[in-house]
Amino acid sequence: MDRISVLADDLLIKILSYVPTKVAVSTSVLSKRWEYLWMWVPKLEYIDYKDPDDDVSVSSLRRYRDFIHKKLPLHRAPIIESLSLAFDHRLFRPEDIRLWIEIAISRGVRELIIYCGPSYDDLEVALPSSLYTCKTLETLKLEGTQVVLDVPPRVCLPSLKTLKLESVTCGDEDSLGSLLPCCPVLEDLAIAREEGDNMEVLVVNHPSLQKFSLLIEDHCSGDGSVTIDTPSLKHFRVEDIRDRFTYSIKHMPQLEEAEIYVFRGLQHFVEAITSAKRLSVEVLSNNDQESMYRFGIVFDQLEQLTLIRCDDYWSKLLVRLLNDSPKLRTLNLWLHQDFMESEEPISWSNEESSIPECLLESLETFEFAEYKALEEERDFSSFIFKHARCLKSPKISS
Numbered sequence: 267m268d269r270i271s272v273l274a275d276d277l278l279i280k281i282l283s284y285v286p287t288k289v290a291v292s293t294s295v296l297s298k299r300w301e302y303l304w305m306w307v308p309k310l311e312y313i314d315y316k317d318p319d320d321d322v323s324v325s326s327l328r329r330y331r332d333f334i335h336k337k338l339p340l341h342r343a344p345i346i347e348s349l350s351l352a353f354d355h356r357l358f359r360p361e362d363i364r365l366w367i368e369i370a371i372s373r374g375v376r377e378l379i380i381y382c383g384p385s386y387d388d389l390e391v392a393l394p395s396s397l398y399t400c401k402t403l404e405t406l407k408l409e410g411t412q413v414v415l416d417v418p419p420r421v422c423l424p425s426l427k428t429l430k431l432e433s434v435t436c437g438d439e440d441s442l443g444s445l446l447p448c449c450p451v452l453e454d455l456a457i458a459r460e461e462g463d464n465m466e467v468l469v470v471n472h473p474s475l476q477k478f479s480l481l482i483e484d485h486c487s488g489d490g491s492v493t494i495d496t497p498s499l500k501h502f503r504v505e506d507i508r509d510r511f512t513y514s515i516k517h518m519p520q521l522e523e524a525e526i527y528v529f530r531g532l533q534h535f536v537e538a539i540t541s542a543k544r545l546s547v548e549v550l551s552n553n554d555q556e557s558m559y560r561f562g563i564v565f566d567q568l569e570q571l572t573l574i575r576c577d578d579y580w581s582k583l584l585v586r587l588l589n590d591s592p593k594l595r596t597l598n599l600w601l602h603q604d605f606m607e608s609e610e611p612i613s614w615s616n617e618e619s620s621i622p623e624c625l626l627e628s629l630e631t632f633e634f635a636e637y638k639a640l641e642e643e644r645d646f647s648s649f650i651f652k653h654a655r656c657l658k659s660p661k662i663s664s
Contacts, residue, residue: 354383466490
């Protein structure tokens, strides 16, 4: 410890910022010099949830809560780079969490992470109105149906670049729609819907958004609509395995990468993502029509395609995608899980009359994972090896 103590305070504070806050706080008992050193650490993480085998008493959690309540207001760092508050125990009351958020805002917090676990089911953790006008906030992550996104009339988040909402509750149906226009430099948005939230209608309209991820679990209520208008988007990921949904998506001319994992309804997404350079697709439905999209669409920028176990009609969808992707350079197939031989398999010998342009001109890499040597798989692989003139690195694995 003597060797560490001779280091400059700035270096010691930097070291403490890399350890859990509880550990950093525990150093205050080492000596007079260490007593207040942790208070200058710019990254703070307060959590109370434990592993199932961790026997932590209620009295211990109460002492921890009282410690935060007493010491956080005394924190001395001019800027709080990051504050994480993650609580599973009801001893950490909503009013306490609200107060701690307000303290962080007054210290110019740049990253704020809030998680409230299932124990808060019948409580609401309302966010202070000062959060919605925080000029320094760059990253905001909220998780838990108990966390309420109740957007006030006055909103301005001029520095917010990253917003992640998981299973949060909205104050009203237009909460998200009211918030996004007031985040002028927002670049990364992630929304995850789970059972119990109320985000049934989603409207994502933002001119500068670069990355958008949407996850909707199959047991989420209703078939609420999703409207997306993001002309600057470069990365788009959606995972929605509900049996029914409604999407309205405007074309994304700047798109570089798209990942579409759905139960059905691929046609809702295809026309908006034709500019993508990299595309991953998975469709779980066993309905031929639900696996397809209309004729006449061209992926004129697509260079990399990944197809993941798209039901029994995988080869029909693959034929369409190959024909519509004239510049394709890399093809990855992952026919995993319970894939069975198609009831109406494509005869690849019949495709000889219309060989996709990408096989003749551009395809260099072909990878077939979870290969089971079924007849349709063997025929397709032979078709690729026969016609892919530029093929350099094929790989087939079982």
